[in-house]
Amino acid sequence: MLSFTFGGKNSFQDFGIFVASRPHIPSPERRVTYIDVPGMDSRLRRDEGTYGDITLSVECSFLGDPVPKISAVKGWLLGAGEADLTFSHIPGRKYRAQVVNSIDFEIVLKITSHFVILFNCQPFQYATDNAPIVVTDGSGYVLSNPGTVKSLPNIKITGSGAGALTVNGGNVSFSNIDGTVTLDSTIQETYQDTGTSLISKNSTKIGNYSVLLPGDNAISFSGGITSLEITPNWRWL
Incomplete structure (x- = not known):
């Protein structure tokens, strides 16, 4: 069963939340500016050598009755700010991420135990083992x-x-x-x-x-x- 860890807490072990399907991992967009110059073929390119953030859409479900856990889940996901995010199916790697969607967990979860979390992530994966x-x-x-x-x-x-x-x-x-x-x-x-x-x-x-x-x-x-x-x-x- 797939799960994720965010802000030091594991979705399944601490809240009974599992990842319904493996999230799509997009590639970050490299920041390149193109400039049209009259009389010149093609365009000038100014490559900053940097990358933009990526967004991970994570489809999740609850195991068991979600209602008693709603407040705790909202406090966890929205209160963690920017924190380390790891997935059980991607060992040894982590993201620096923050929950950015304004979904009303309480209303949605009273109707269904299925919901989506949007994580805004820095463009890179980092090593979980970062020992000096x-x-x-x-x-x-x-x-x-x-x-x-x-x-x-x-x-x-x-x-x-x-x-x-x-x-x-x-x-x-x-x-x-x-x-x-x-x-x-x-x-x-x-x-x-x-x-x-x-x-x-x-x-x-x-x-x-x-x-x-x-x-x-x-x-x-x-x-x-x-x-x-x-x-x-x-x-x-």
């Missing part, structure tokens, strides 16, 4: 990206003073490492996590935020850097 990878050899490390698109890693750097990180030939230098500093490519920020607050370290960094391409990625570091802790954030279309 520790690198202590600064002379050279190869990290293989199993995904189909580049990933935006979170790299926690340990060391002191000045140092440099190199990923696939791209250098990022740091002028004043004091214990640890985090290079977060997802939000394009550099900061130090004290455990109670985040302190901006953008002014200590020179260079572009690192990305991990599909396949092998060469990583090295030098200077005052002693180790890396890489949370890879693998992604698939």
Whole structure:
């Protein structure tokens, strides 16, 4: 029996809801702008290299009497906001999703136990196992990206003073490492996590935020850097 997990709760185990049929998984649309130029054949293309969100339509049914569970289900689905979404038939992958349809669950479910949930999802599937990878050899490390698109890693750097990180030939230098500093490519920020607050370290960094391409990625570091802790954030279309 197919089910899904959203916001830390499983549809079947917690609410008796099962997925009636496997949802269609659409491909995200790549953001490309086309410009007509007088006197020029074809059109100019401006490829942003990014993708739009996708919508998953999930047909569900209740096992047993749904009426006592309606309020709890609405609170779960609509109250979770944007959260991790996994399906039992897609192991090892997750979406970042939010329920967006304004369906009145209470009215519908008093008539029938069949209903549809619309999830607005970020364009990629992510790995459910996103454990950090520790690198202590600064002379050279190869990290293989199993995904189909580049990933935006979170790299926690340990060391002191000045140092440099190199990923696939791209250098990022740091002028004043004091214990640890985090290079977060997802939000394009550099900061130090004290455990109670985040302190901006953008002014200590020179260079572009690192990305991990599909396949092998060469990583090295030098200077005052002693180790890396890489949370890879693998992604698939």
